[in-house]
Amino acid sequence: MTATPVTGDLLYSEIEDDLRASVRSLLEKQGAWDAVLARTETDETVDRELWARLAEIGCAALAVSEEQGGAGASWREAAVVAEELGRAVAPVPFLGSAGLAAALLVAVGEQEILPQLAEGGLVAALAVPFGTAPGAPTPAVELRGELLHGTVRGVADAVAADVLLVPVGNDLYAVGAEADGLTRTPIVSLDMTRQLVDLTLDSVRGRLVASDAEGAVTDALRIGAVLLASEQLGLAERCLETTVEYLAIRRQFGRILGSYQALKHRLADLWVLITQARAVARYAAECAATGSADLPVAAALAQAHCSVVAQQAAEECIQLHGGIGFTWEHPAHLYLKRAKSNAIALGTPERHRAALAELVDLPGVPA
Amino acid sequence: MTSTATGGPLTAEGLGARVQAFLADHDPASTDRLKFLRARFDAGLAWVHYPEGLGGLGADPSLQPGVDAAFAAAGAPDNRPHTNIIGLGMAAPTILRFGTPEQQRRWLRPLWTGEEIWCQLFSEPGAGSDLANVATSAKPAGDEWVVNGQKVWTSLAHDATWAILVTRTDPAQPKHRGLTFFVCAMDSPGVDVRPLRQITGESEFNEVYLDDVRVPDAQRLGEVGQGWAVTQNTLMNERVAIGGGTIPRESGAIGELVKVWRERPELRTPGQHDQVLRFWVEAEAGRLTAERLGQQQAAGMPGPEGSGVKLTHARLNQQISSFELDLLGDEALRYTDYSARRPVLVTHSESPANWRFLRAKGNSIEGGTSEIMRNIIAERVLGLPAEARADKDTPWKDLPR
Numbered sequence: 001m002t003a004t005p006v007t008g009d010l011l012y013s014e015i016e017d018d019l020r021a022s023v024r025s026l027l028e029k030q031g032a033w034d035a036v037l038a039r040t041e042t043d044e045t046v047d048r049e050l051w052a053r054l055a056e057i058g059c060a061a062l063a064v065s066e067e068q069g070g071a072g073a074s075w076r077e078a079a080v081v082a083e084e085l086g087r088a089v090a091p092v093p094f095l096g097s098a099g100l101a102a103a104l105l106v107a108v109g110e111q112e113i114l115p116q117l118a119e120g121g122l123v124a125a126l127a128v129p130f131g132t133a134p135g136a137p138t139p140a141v142e143l144r145g146e147l148l149h150g151t152v153r154g155v156a157d158a159v160a161a162d163v164l165l166v167p168v169g170n171d172l173y174a175v176g177a178e179a180d181g182l183t184r185t186p187i188v189s190l191d192m193t194r195q196l197v198d199l200t201l202d203s204v205r206g207r208l209v210a211s212d213a214e215g216a217v218t219d220a221l222r223i224g225a226v227l228l229a230s231e232q233l234g235l236a237e238r239c240l241e242t243t244v245e246y247l248a249i250r251r252q253f254g255r256i257l258g259s260y261q262a263l264k265h266r267l268a269d270l271w272v273l274i275t276q277a278r279a280v281a282r283y284a285a286e287c288a289a290t291g292s293a294d295l296p297v298a299a300a301l302a303q304a305h306c307s308v309v310a311q312q313a314a315e316e317c318i319q320l321h322g323g324i325g326f327t328w329e330h331p332a333h334l335y336l337k338r339a340k341s342n343a344i345a346l347g348t349p350e351r352h353r354a355a356l357a358e359l360v361d362l363p364g365v366p367a
Numbered sequence: 368m369t370s371t372a373t374g375g376p377l378t379a380e381g382l383g384a385r386v387q388a389f390l391a392d393h394d395p396a397s398t399d400r401l402k403f404l405r406a407r408f409d410a411g412l413a414w415v416h417y418p419e420g421l422g423g424l425g426a427d428p429s430l431q432p433g434v435d436a437a438f439a440a441a442g443a444p445d446n447r448p449h450t451n452i453i454g455l456g457m458a459a460p461t462i463l464r465f466g467t468p469e470q471q472r473r474w475l476r477p478l479w480t481g482e483e484i485w486c487q488l489f490s491e492p493g494a495g496s497d498l499a500n501v502a503t504s505a506k507p508a509g510d511e512w513v514v515n516g517q518k519v520w521t522s523l524a525h526d527a528t529w530a531i532l533v534t535r536t537d538p539a540q541p542k543h544r545g546l547t548f549f550v551c552a553m554d555s556p557g558v559d560v561r562p563l564r565q566i567t568g569e570s571e572f573n574e575v576y577l578d579d580v581r582v583p584d585a586q587r588l589g590e591v592g593q594g595w596a597v598t599q600n601t602l603m604n605e606r607v608a609i610g611g612g613t614i615p616r617e618s619g620a621i622g623e624l625v626k627v628w629r630e631r632p633e634l635r636t637p638g639q640h641d642q643v644l645r646f647w648v649e650a651e652a653g654r655l656t657a658e659r660l661g662q663q664q665a666a667g668m669p670g671p672e673g674s675g676v677k678l679t680h681a682r683l684n685q686q687i688s689s690f691e692l693d694l695l696g697d698e699a700l701r702y703t704d705y706s707a708r709r710p711v712l713v714t715h716s717e718s719p720a721n722w723r724f725l726r727a728k729g730n731s732i733e734g735g736t737s738e739i740m741r742n743i744i745a746e747r748v749l750g751l752p753a754e755a756r757a758d759k760d761t762p763w764k765d766l767p768r
Contacts, residue, residue: 004616010659011666244749259752261738264745271744272675279655304648353644362625362647364640366632 005294008286010279015073016080022057023084026050031088033331039091040192040334046160051092054081055120060098063289064106069115075223079230079285086234086310089193089334093123096157099227100126101165104220108172108210113163125161126220127175127199129154133347134221134299135355138167147181147203148173156345158197159186166206172213173206180204191341193334222299225346226284229302232310232342233281236274239313239335243267243320263320270316277309297359304352307343314339377415377426379433385424386412386437395443404446404480407438413446413479417463421475429665446481453523454478454485458531458550460604465548465589465597474529474550486527488518488551488575489598493768496739498533498602499542499595500758500766503577505534505549507584512536512549514557514580520733524560524573525709527553532582533598536591538764545763546594550586557581567725568705602735614654619680620687620727621650623720627694634694646687653679671748674740681730681737688724695720 012020030050039045054060062078064070071077078098085094097117101124105114116122128138129152141150148168158164164182166173175182181204189196210216244267247258257263284302287295314336318325325332343349357363389410393403407413408422415431417423439445448455455478462474477483494500503516514534524530530551537545551558557580562570589597617625628635628643653676660672692699699721718726731737745751758766 007655007658009662010655011662240749244751248751255755256752258745259754261742261754264749264751265738265741267749267751268741268744269678271749272678275659275672275675276652276656276679279659280652282659283655301648301651304644305652350641353641353648356647357640357644360647362628362640362643363632365635365637 005292005297007283008290008292010282010286012080012282013076016077019057019077020080020084023054023059023081024087026053026057027084027088027090031090033089033334036089036091036193037328037331037334045091045186045192045195046093047091048160050090051094051123051160052120054092054094059094060120061102061114061118062098064102064114064118068106068111069118070102071118074289075226076285076289079227079281079288082227082230083234083237083281086231086338087238089235089331089338091193091195093125093157093160095194095224095227095231096125096161097123100157100220100224101163103223104165104172104213104216105209107216107219108213110209113174113209122162123157123160124163124165125155125158126217126224127152127155127158127164127166128217128221130156130196130341130345131347132221133351133355134225134296135218136221136347136351138217141166141168141201143168143171144203146205148175148201148206149203150201152199152201154187154189154196155199156194156196158184158199159195164199165209166201167213167217168206170212170214171208172210172217174209175201175204175206179206189341191337193338194341221346222295223288225299225303225352226281226288226295228342228346229277229281229284229299229306232306232339233274233277235335235339235342236270236277236306236310236313239310239317239332239339240267240270240274242332243317246321266316266320270313273309273312277306280305297356300352300355300359303347304349304356307349307352310339311336311343377424377430379430382412382415382424382426382430382434383437385410386434390438390441390443395438395441400444401480401482403444405476407443408476408479412438414459417475421463421471422479446479450526451478451481451484451523453487453527453531454483454529457487457601457604458485458529461531461548461588461597461601462550464600470550470586470588477528483528484523484526486521486523486530486553487601488521488524488530488532488577490520491517492519496736498598499546500763501533501535501546502768503532503534504538505536505547505582507536508581510584511581512547512584512587514549514551514577514582516577518575518577519563519572521560521573521575522571524553524575525562529553530575531588531601533594535763536594539762540592541760542758542763542766543595544592546598547591548588548594548597549582550588551577551580551582552586555580555582562707562709564707566728567710567722569708569710571710614657616651616654617647618654619650620684620691620723621646623723624687624691624694627691627720634696639690639694642690646683646690649679650683650687653683671744674735674743674748677734678731678737678740678744681727684723684727684730688720688727691720692724 058071059081061070062073063075066072117124139152162177164175166175181202183200185198186195250257280302284298287298318332324330393406411419411424413422415423415426416428418425491501505512505514530553532549532551534547535545536547557578559576561574563572563574564570657676702721703719
């Protein structure tokens with residue numbers, strides 16, 4: 001039997017509740033879903049103005065210390081923001097810049113980019129495919145002479161990025177988004193509320209940020225997985241709420257649909273899954289905030305569970321809305337697209353279960 | 368938090384000092400077990416959140432584990448709580464909430480010490496999930512009531528001194544309004560306890576026949592006709608007792624499965640590997656959910672998660688034990704003993720896998736079926752409307768049966 005680690009605090013603090021209230025109020029004003037939907041069909045798929053407002057209340061670098069220009073909070077508070085952004089399917093580069101990039105820059109002790117990122121004037125993105133799991137190999141960008149060559153497909157939050165953090169073997173380079181020889185091609189993405197970008201580097205000059213950075217990249221992807229789980233939690237909660245609201249008013253056969261046991265039981269099961277998603281997401285955030293040795297288990301557990309729950313919530317949302325849920329005009333498809341993309345992002349549930357097999361000693365069939 | 372005679376609110380330190388003072392006066396090594404437990408009750412150190420004089424000190428319930436641990440560390444005898452689960456978990460909170468001072472003084476002390484075991488006479492053949500449909504009648508006769516009917520699924524009836532009993536006292540009222548709650552002595556003439564044989568072959572439970580059983584009116588809990596409110600309060604405590612609590616990682620069904628998986632590599636197949644991992648994830652998510660519920664309760668914010676924890680626990684026990692039989696293959700085809708007998712209380716891990724598989728089928732039925740749990744979540748948590756029903760306002764005697 002594996003030892004039971006200390007659980008830590010799984011509840012929300014008063015500060016976290018206040019932060020949630022501020023972010024939610026901002027999103028209600030500036031991130032209504034019909035505006036989010038309309039934006040997906042424009043050239044500006046990222047809401048830079050909303051991101052600037054979020055940065056003003058410290059969301060660009062919550063877990064970065066005040067000495068480094070951040071808010072001096074922790075990944076727990078960042079996870080609460082992720083929940084709210086998931087609820088709103090908000091098109092802002094939080095996960096990529098305030099999550100992956102900030103975690104990586106802190107881990108390698110970078111001093112130049114971080115303060116600008118923290119103050120919100122600069123967006124950074126980690127140049128790996130969005131589906132990269134913690135510890136998985138990153139694309140082969142090479143250094144030939146002093147210049148970088150290679151291709152990285154499907155990078156998240158690179159649309160709005162000013163700086164790209166590019167793993168090159170065991171080194172980490174920073175490349176300006178407008179650098180000569182760098183081509184950024186936004187792609188039509190399954191989730192257009194987080195449009196991905198294909199990068200081509202053809203003789204690009206970068207700045208060496210850190211050597212021996214492989215472990216730091218893995219750690220950053222793990223922090224990303226923790227935040228993504230909270231985003232999935234927020235998304236799932238919103239899908240359940242919307243569906244309950246609809247079933248409480250929709251009538252068929254002369255009855256409120258929500259009074260049918262066949263539908264109520266499905267929603268009850270979903271609610272149970274969401275209470276579990278909250279417990280594992282909070283545990284992962286707590287482990288990230290306290291630097292717990294159980295963080296690799298907590299992050300893999302959170303991703304393995306929350307990915308499934310968020311997708312199921314989005315699918316139930318569509319099915320239980322009936323025909324209206326299948327239309328472009330209803331937000332349900334935004335949630336499904338975000339949920340399915342998130343399930344693949346930073347490693348599928350199966351990848352995370354395979355990671356757990358190693359971490360908690362549940363090996364497969366002996367060779 | 369309440370102030371005490373010594374002044375100031377009770378803290379963990381204050382309680383610790385009281386426990387040490389008590390232990391100094393009552394050496395666990397040389398004091399008779401019952402004498403020790405009675406004295407502990409009288410000192411208010413039994414269940415510290417109960418009122419003074421009834422085994423407690425009006426302290427915060429979160430201080431109880433510390434007190435229990437201090438007694439255990441001193442080698443003190445405990446009240447064997449697992450032998451009186453209905454008494455401690457359901458009867459006691461109901462007596463505390465609805466009992467008269469005389470009733471509380473009479474029943475709570477021997478209940479806590481384990482001198483008197485309790486059982487519940489609730490379910491009937493015609494009243495399972497629809498418990499308010501009970502047909503067992505109680506008719507007034509002077510300062511007594513005469514009870515007739517049949518109860519079922521009564522655990523511990525063969526060991527119990529007392530039972531909490533739900534009866535119908537007014538069949539002309541709609542079903543929820545004609546019920547009254549009593550405490551019944553199990554040695555009363557007319558009480559007949561018969562073992563009820565279950566899926567595992569054993570008899571954990573009983574059928575109890577009540578034939579002109581006389582119950583004094585002084586043993587009524589709550590007002591005549593208030594029985595449904597009392598019953599609901601009791602059942603709420605049952606769900607808390609079954610659902611919550613802190614558990615170590617890999618305890619229960621998942622612990623048994625991963626033990627076999629690790630110790631017997633020759634049984635593993637490629638197709639089963641991911642399923643084991645899926646179960647591990649679900650069990651760990653369930654464990655952390657129960658932990659979070661415990662933290663909420665300790666912070667004075669009890670959530671509705673208890674029903675969800677129970678649902679998950681039942682489902683995982685069933686699915687994981689079933690999977691363990693698949694893993695064991697031929698070995699799982701041999702059962703230990705189907706002969707009719709009372710079960711021997713052993714820890715979960717000492718029971719064979721196929722016994723656990725069969726017993727787990729009860730988990731989604733006992734203490735409220737999983738279907739009722741889902742109704743509770745859908746209606747009380749999500750606020751969805753109740754199913755249309757035909758039995759709420761009709762006199763009970765006129766309902767189709």
